[in-house]
Amino acid sequence: MKHLKFSLFISLFISTFLIAQTKEITLEDIWSDNTFRAERMDILHSMANGQQYSVLNFDRYSRSTSIDIYDYKTLEKVKTLVSSADIDLGHFTNYTFSKDESKILLAFAEESIFRRSTLGKYVVFNISENSIQNVADHKIQEPTFSPDGKYVAYGYMNNLYVKDLDSDKTTQITFDGKKNEIINGITDWVYEEEFAFVRAFDWSADSKKIAFIRFDETNVPEFSMDVYGNGLYQTQQVFKYPKAGEANSIVSLHIYDLNVNETEEVKVNKTYNDFYIPRIKWTNNPDVLSAQYMNRHQNELDLWLINAKTNTSTLALAEKDKAYIDITDNLTFLKDNSFIWTSEKDGYNHIYHYDKNGKLINQVTKGNWEVTNYYGYDENTNTIFYQSVENGSINRDVYSIKLNGRDKTRLTKSEGTNSAAFSADFSYFINTFSSATTPPEYTLNSTTSGNLIKSIKDNDVLSQNLSDYKTSKKEFSTIHVNGNDLNMWMIKPADFDENKLYPLLMYQYSGPGSQQVANRWNSANDYWYQHLAQQGYIVACVDGRGTGFKGASFKKVTQNELGKYEVEDQIQAAKQLGELPFVDASRIGIWGWSYGGFMSSNCLFKGNDVFKMAIAVAPVSSWRFYDTIYTERYMSTPQENASGYDENSPINHVDKLKGDFLLVHGSGDDNVHLQNTMRLAEALIQADKQFDWAVYPDKNHGIHGGNTRLHLYKKMTHFINETLGDKIEKQEAEKQKEQVKIKG
Structure with a gap:
């Protein structure tokens, strides 16, 4: 044909x-x-020393979970940090380290709310003391360590709370939260579904301030669903859902100061009639917050830098498009507060480097292909690591490139879908590879050359099982x-x-x-x-x-x-x-x-x-x-x-x-x-x-x-x-x- x-x-x-x-x-x-279930590596975390990584392991026989530490060079298990079998709370389903890796947040009894949101019980495991501490006596949302590891902020019943881990005291920092009216620090339904995030609060670098988005959904129309269950009468789930053309939540940005126990609303120097705040992120400067504002048509995106001391704002970057602009999660502030940003303003999604005031330094990647993931920046070698479709739009490869756009290197060798998890010091990466003919393979690779160091996990058993089946x-x-x-x-x-x-x-x-x-x-x-x-x-x-x-x-x-x-x-x-x-x-x-x-x-x-x-x-x-x-x-x-x-x-x-x-x-x-x-x-x-x-x-x-x-x-x-x-x-x-x- x-x-x-x-x-x-x-x-x-x-x-x-x-x-x-x-x-x-x-x-x-x-x-x-589950005949064709593939083996995976769950919740991989690179330890700060750059030489080890942790994985959440599940023992099907004892029905217990553990956080195990492995050595990059040998791939041997070094130790178990914590096992659910030892703490008598049932098996945990997720974990998060404090920045200094002295404490771990463990999630238990998680239950789904919507696509990305969950409620769960959480404890803090202190590694050196081998002790656990409840974050709250009830199920909460999005608990997050402060950078110094002394506090945990979380959402509960549409309000925000801060737990002081040293004193075991909990402070409520917002008080107007109310179901189907006001939400503090947790996204409403439509933000969660379409902007793909739930935690709408962020700690400053010095752990003294929390920025959060407040959603006033009072005027958003309600949607109700019958829940039939097993009872004699059905119940209803009622929630705010803005259909096209209807009222959205009114959003506002606020900063809470832990030292004075006060909250101040942030105002940017531009009049927005109807807008979204799809991302907030503190810079390395503990007094400067970044916030992305977007008009309702989503064809204008502004990056604002907000000084929390003076409550003044500066427009660092403004993008416009005839159609729409996709939100980026790749905003990365370097030590000098210059920043890395991804955009498709030249017709393809690429990486850009701007100075701290939003002036373009250079476009890092170029070409008629798309950057599909940004992995990070190694300040010691001035190298950016990313994933792209340069080798064909149905494939994914991992690349490195200098911040100035030179010395681009393809790090992955096999044609198919490659995805990387880098060590904290960027000396190694664990590559996940699969293709239409090869089930997922996990390998340890060198960051400088991409060369294979060792195989970690494969699915040869699955391949062997499949060989017995009539497939095309x-x-x-x-x-x-x-x-x-x-x-x-x-x-x-x-x-x-x-x-x-x-x-x-x-x-x-x-x-x-x-x-x-x-x-x-x-x-x-x-x-x-x-x-x-x-x-x-x-x-x-x-x-x-x-x-x-x-x-x-x-x-x-x-x-x-x-x-x-x-x-x-x-x-x-x-x-x-x-x-x-x-x-x-x-x-x-x-x-x-x-x-x-x-x-x-x-x-x-x-x-x-x-x-x-x-x-x-x-x-x-x-x-x-x-x-x-x-x-x-x-x-x-x-x-x-x-x-x-x-x-x-x-x-x-x-x-x-x-x-x-x-x-x-x-x-x-x-x-x-x-x-x-x-x-x-x-x-x-x-x-x-x-x-x-x-x-x-x-x-x-x-x-x-x-x-x-x-x-x-x-x-x-x-x-x-x-x-x-x-x-x-x-x-x-x-x-x-x-x-x-x-x-x-």
Whole structure:
């Protein structure tokens, strides 16, 4: 096909290996038995001496956890700092060191609130004294050591508290916190979900001040969800959720001074009518706080430097974009208070160095590729360490470069996905590598050359187990669609015959800046695709316009029209794939979850001459139902862009439905509310369109827990077989007949 340009990045399985593969992957293997669970290194922390690291280990036999110290050079275990078996509190699930590493915060009995937030019991373990100290008698949020290790600040019931570890005294520092009205130092729902952080407070370098964001969500509309549980009557969860165009929390910035026990509000020298404060961070100067302010449209980002002594502010950096600006977590202040910053202002995400006043010193990295992670700066060698897609947008490699932009070195050698965890002195890094053919491997590497020093952990057992199963290679390629070369992967049946016709199931997510076509190891869904390939399906995934890591213009082309170009790309890709001699163009389906469910619904409705079926899990059916920060970043407000909201929302295209449609949602979804599915279902009913659907009681956006995932994937597999697999069943029947004849 002239439309397809295949450039495979992975090697073929050799024929003798294929012959050995006899077992078939079952849904129980994937979601019940954890047959394909990969070994990991949990909560790795590099010790300050640069020669050792700690890991949280879990003993499945004793059901205990421990923090164990290992030596970088030998990789041998040096000692156990603390084990839950010795402190009689049950096993802990997380840990944080004080800066001097003399104390450890241990988390117990954690319970999830929303996607990133948790409540938990916490104790401080004093290493030298081998003693524990309760932080609070109740469950709290985000406990954080002061830099000197003498205090722990935390959130409780929407207020902030400080525990003095020497005196064991707790001081309440805010008093107006109230559920669904005022939150101090902990983010509201929409900040947590879309700005991806929970702790909205930060200690100054001298441990004398705490800066925090206050959220006044009094005027934010409430959303309620029924919780059915096991009781005679259902209960309700009620929380503030600002939908697109509605009122956000009013945010303000405050600084609490421990010496005088007083709090002062911070004002910056610019008039903001409606704004966000998505990040705060103290500089190395204990009197200077940095704060990022962003307008509601999210196309202007200001970095302010605030003097806590004089309560004056200076604008250090101001960025503007025609579409939107992504928040950066890479702000790093050097000893002279110059700072490192990442931005895509030249069209690709790169690293910049500014002086303490915000004047550009130099652009550190350059090129038509993206920096995907910033690891840190070694002041002794003036070297920055980062991850990028310079070696192809589906791959990740680790690099070093001098602060002046010279002497760039690729530190990782294997093609796939590489991710680094550096020692505190940047002498070593632990590399996590995986690819579509190699499960995660953990190795110790030299920082100067990247060369392998020792292997730490691999998944050879998993590889060996997989060799018993009938699996197919994941083929990476590009497909030329609507003027763009789009990344694609495809999985074919292991016994693929190019002279046969196969049904095609397409998967995608397609959200702004996302990526599904990546050279990395399997997720649970990949094993499901192998299961489908065993049944005679071809499975493919195409990352269309709007997805990430190919530059700002490729990503931001969907601005103000979410669901237009992405849908056009999926429909056109399906048409071109349907022209392949081995694809049955009459049996092409598509599925997706969340944004992917929004997409699969639109594709089936708008591409009713291409797609025979679609599955939409937890879909957005109208952007009017989704939250302010995410939606308005890409769509502005409904008041300003009504047509953008309505012309590309599935709820307004139900009349076009011709194929088979399965709609799935969790009733306890606090993110994409069940409202989306209910309104879409009602629109389909009133349009007299038949469809299948399922609602999972009290399940959130992930639809998991107990037997839920297995049930869901059985339902989806059955739906695929019923809608796309009719000819597969006939082929299997014919095959069985032939086998009977041969035996006869």
